[in-house]
Amino acid sequence: TQLLEQSPQFLSIQEGENLTVYCNSSSVFSSLQWYRQEPGEGPVLLVTVVTGGEVKKLKRLTFQFGDARKDSSLHITAAQPGDTGLYLCAGGLMDSSYKLIFGSGTRLLVRP
């Protein structure tokens, strides 16, 4: 059972366009993290959100954690070719487990 649904799976856009990636779940998460992964490398942490309704900005990237802590979104403004990569959301469950549940990822290609 996939606890964290991430969409879209693939996104190919022109440089300068805006985009939004979504992560949705029926489960409540204690925290949610967004990572970006380059081919052959490990995921690199972009942001951690822990409070329902929280919004964090990282230059052109805006991250939002849903009020109920079941969903999150990543919005990129004026995408650049350097934003190309695999974006992963990962949620920490509210139970006593000590693991992250990962979404399936969004593969983003920004064309010059």
Place this chain on the structure above:
Amino acid sequence: KAGVTQTPRYLIKTRGQQVTLSCSPISGHRSVSWYQQTPGQGLQFLFEYFSETQRNKGNFPGRFSGRQFSNSRSEMNVSTLELGDSALYLCASSLAAGTAGNTIYFGEGSWLTVV
């Protein structure tokens, strides 16, 4: 501050062999977790260790095992390798156990190919 270090970065093994992967967490981090990443299944949790104790284990067969040493370094072992074990194995470290507000940092991974 050095990041999470994994060795080896690349290795090729034959079916039936066993493999040991090593992970050094960020200095001061006491929690180490392992994940398997494949194109078909994405990132799947293997297990987490804190203070040399396994706190949780994912849905993997008993061929997958791990341990943590007193200096927080960790190793994972896969015995009787199968072709389907080919994957990127990622180690992650964090200050404490649990995920509530606890940031987890990943290493670059160990690429395992089973032939």
